[in-house]
Amino acid sequence: MPFEVAAALHFTDQAHFHPGRYLAGIAEAFVHEGGNIIEGVRAREVSEESHHCTVGTAAGELTAAHVVVATHYPFLDRGGQFSRMTARRSYGIAAVLPGGSNAGMAINAGSPTRSTRTAMLNGEELLIVVGEGHGVGHVSETGQRWARLQQWTQERYNVTDFRYHWSAEETSTLDHVPFVGFAAPGSNRLLLATGFDGWGMTNGTAAAMLMRDLILEQDNSWAATFARRAETSLPGKEFVKHNLHIGKMWLKDRVGGPPKGSSEELEPGDAAVLKVDGEQTAAYRDENGALHAVSAVCTHMGCTVGWNDGEKSWDCPCHGSRFNPDGDVLHGPATAPLPKQGLG
Numbered sequence: 001m002p003f004e005v006a007a008a009l010h011f012t013d014q015a016h017f018h019p020g021r022y023l024a025g026i027a028e029a030f031v032h033e034g035g036n037i038i039e040g041v042r043a044r045e046v047s048e049e050s051h052h053c054t055v056g057t058a059a060g061e062l063t064a065a066h067v068v069v070a071t072h073y074p075f076l077d078r079g080g081q082f083s084r085m086t087a088r089r090s091y092g093i094a095a096v097l098p099g100g101s102n103a104g105m106a107i108n109a110g111s112p113t114r115s116t117r118t119a120m121l122n123g124e125e126l127l128i129v130v131g132e133g134h135g136v137g138h139v140s141e142t143g144q145r146w147a148r149l150q151q152w153t154q155e156r157y158n159v160t161d162f163r164y165h166w167s168a169e170e171t172s173t174l175d176h177v178p179f180v181g182f183a184a185p186g187s188n189r190l191l192l193a194t195g196f197d198g199w200g201m202t203n204g205t206a207a208a209m210l211m212r213d214l215i216l217e218q219d220n221s222w223a224a225t226f227a228r229r230a231e232t233s234l235p236g237k238e239f240v241k242h243n244l245h246i247g248k249m250w251l252k253d254r255v256g257g258p259p260k261g262s263s264e265e266l267e268p269g270d271a272a273v274l275k276v277d278g279e280q281t282a283a284y285r286d287e288n289g290a291l292h293a294v295s296a297v298c299t300h301m302g303c304t305v306g307w308n309d310g311e312k313s314w315d316c317p318c319h320g321s322r323f324n325p326d327g328d329v330l331h332g333p334a335t336a337p338l339p340k341q342g343l344g
Ligand code: FES
Pocket: 298, 299, 300, 301, 302, 303, 316, 317, 318, 319, 320, 321, 332, 333, 334
């Protein structure tokens, strides 16, 4: 590392992958083997029968002998996985690394978390720094998180040319071991894989190998660790704590009500949850002065969404669904948009 650390563990033979190219290669192999990839169609439900599953989508139904739900947060709640998972957003920046600079692939053990790696893009070496994670919907002022990452990076690396910033959502199980296997007790055609905790390239690949064996009824020694947990897992202390927190979120706005105020008080760029004709309304005035108003009640299980100023979205603190200012779903488990709402 180009700066002092108290101590470090060094892992040899670590590889860098380009996630997009890795995925493109898998997709190409899948199509080559006769698979079809259909994008831009939202799956809304899956019913499982003795000989097949039926998937209900926004564009009609399709059937398959087996269905794998490999979404971030499962949009189905057969095994109650949603009550045993958390959703976090984390932030990334990329800066040009001058030639000859030393930058490792590393993650710290302390807090705040910072992880670094390099990547080549169009002949330039970039330093990528990721961190500043938080529970989805738990903070509004998200825009400043990129600035904090930038400051941390400038203090430690010889970089000034910051090119990119972004954020991403990660889902974890309460004990940080993914759920991979049949979706619920009695399922033998519907599988899910989720809770990769930010390690999706390795966990996703391992999950695919395990699910292949489950579908083909082949032995796999990983099944004992992963598969049963997807179906059932006894509530522990973390489970109780997590769901008490979600219960409190759900109750908060019903008991106390959303903050008072009116849409006229919103300046361009401002957003607030308002009470309009007794309805919780998520209102945002865009930079051109136009108002966007939708229901503030998440269509997944009814928690109240909160504003994310860095990404201009309404985020749900309960299970991580996200919606754009016009209510369209950006991220599940919600599958239905927030209904448009009048402002009285
Ligand atoms: S994501 Fe579950 S209630 Fe919003």
